[in-house]
Amino acid sequence: MVPTSYYLVLSAVLFGLGVVAFVFKRNIITIFMSIELMLNAVNLAFVAFSRALGQLQGQVFVFFVIVVAAAEAAVGLAIIIVIARNRGTLDVERVDSLKH
Amino acid sequence: MTPQIAVFLVLAAMAVAGAVNLILQRHPIHSALSLIVVMVALAGLYLLQGAEFIAAVQIIVYGGAIMVLFVFVIMLLNAGEEERTNLSRMARYVGVPLGVVFLLEVAYWIGRATSHMAQSSPQAVSTRELSTLLFREYVFPFELTSFLILIAILGALVLARREDSD
Numbered sequence: 001m002v003p004t005s006y007y008l009v010l011s012a013v014l015f016g017l018g019v020v021a022f023v024f025k026r027n028i029i030t031i032f033m034s035i036e037l038m039l040n041a042v043n044l045a046f047v048a049f050s051r052a053l054g055q056l057q058g059q060v061f062v063f064f065v066i067v068v069a070a071a072e073a074a075v076g077l078a079i080i081i082v083i084a085r086n087r088g089t090l091d092v093e094r095v096d097s098l099k100h
Numbered sequence: 101m102t103p104q105i106a107v108f109l110v111l112a113a114m115a116v117a118g119a120v121n122l123i124l125q126r127h128p129i130h131s132a133l134s135l136i137v138v139m140v141a142l143a144g145l146y147l148l149q150g151a152e153f154i155a156a157v158q159i160i161v162y163g164g165a166i167m168v169l170f171v172f173v174i175m176l177l178n179a180g181e182e183e184r185t186n187l188s189r190m191a192r193y194v195g196v197p198l199g200v201v202f203l204l205e206v207a208y209w210i211g212r213a214t215s216h217m218a219q220s221s222p223q224a225v226s227t228r229e230l231s232t233l234l235f236r237e238y239v240f241p242f243e244l245t246s247f248l249i250l251i252a253i254l255g256a257l258v259l260a261r262r263e264d265s266d
Contacts, residue, residue, distance in 0.1 A: 001102070001104060002104050002105055002108045002148065002149075005210055005211065006105075006108060006112075007108075007145070007149070008210045009207055009210055010112045010115065010116070010145075012203060012206035012207055012210060013116055013119075013203060014115060014116070014119055014138070015206070016199050016200075016202050016203035016206065017116070017119040017120060017122075017123065017199070018119070019198070019199050019202060020123060020195055020196065020198075020199035021119070021122055021123045023194070023195030023198065023199070024123055024192070024195050025123070025131075025182065026182045027128050027131075027179065027182040029128045029132075029170065029173065029174055029177075029179060030122070030128050030131045030182070032170075033122065033128075033131055033132060033135050033170060034122070036135065036162075036166065037119060037122065037135060037138060040138065040139060040142055040162070043142070043154075043158075044142055044145060044146075047145075047146055047149050047151050047154060048149065050151070051149045051150065051151070056229055056230055056233050057233070059151055059153070059154050059230055060230070060233055060234055060238050062151075062154050063153075063154065063157060063234065064241060064245060066157055066158070066161050066162065067161075067245045067248070067249065068245070068248065069161075069162070069166065070161055070165060070166055070249070070252075071248050071249050071251075071252035072252075073166045073169055073170070074169065074252045074253065074255075074256040075252050075255045075256050075259070077169055077170070077173045077256070078255065078256035078257075078259035078260040079259055080173060080177070081173065081176070081177065081259070081260050082259050082260065084177045090128075090177060090179050090182075091182065
């Protein structure tokens with residue numbers, strides 16, 4: 001049996017890598033993908049706690065997180081398409097109208 | 101080392117390698133493919149924890165629907181490699197230490213918290229119990245998610261529609 005803390009550390013590592021990718025990447029699609037990575041890391045922690053505590057609620061929450069992530073991906077990618085159409089770029093540093 | 105721990109280590113290495121590759125790749129399609137590797141590895145970890153339903157949903161919804169949507173949008177927009185700028189070098193010097201500090205802090209607190217967490221005997225949970233919980237106790241939020249998806253579909257359609265067509 002794998003200890004719960006292994007899963008939690010893996011979840012933290014994946015979340016941290018998601019944060020690094022969010023700060024690192026310049027492409028708006030990749031930034032969006034790093035958000036999905038962070039959501040996945042949180043789901044792993046939910047399932048690990050669900051098993052450790054013997055309660056199923058954690059898995060129900062994971063199910064809802066996945067559903068919300070799907071809705072978020074649909075709307076977010078539509079926004080990205082609009083940005084790409086209006087600006088002609090996917091680089092977040094070129095989307096700087098508020099700065100000028 | 102029990103077989104479970106060996107499987108865990110292989111899947112965890114897969115997930116971490118995929119996540120690191122997501123950061124290292126410059127082309128978004130390569131990042132998307134590495135993210136698919138992470139998601140498949142996580143589905144394996146869910147199976148290892150006895151969460152069969154979540155593993156199936158992970159493969160179908162994340163690996164199937166969401167990532168296909170991502171790859172589709174990347175190809176639709178013909179996204180190229182991202183370029184290096186001064187600010188991305190700054191992000192390297194600020195982002196990496198920030199991420200490392202965050203990781204260490206989280207690992208520290210997990211180590212402290214789980215060391216005295218009572219390890220209750222994990223029972224095998226079945227998909228039947230999960231569905232009973234989902235459709236009895238959580239049936240109202242479950243129905244609400246269908247509204248959420250409907251609104252998301254409408255929003256995506258309205259956003260992505262060409263303005264000159266109306």
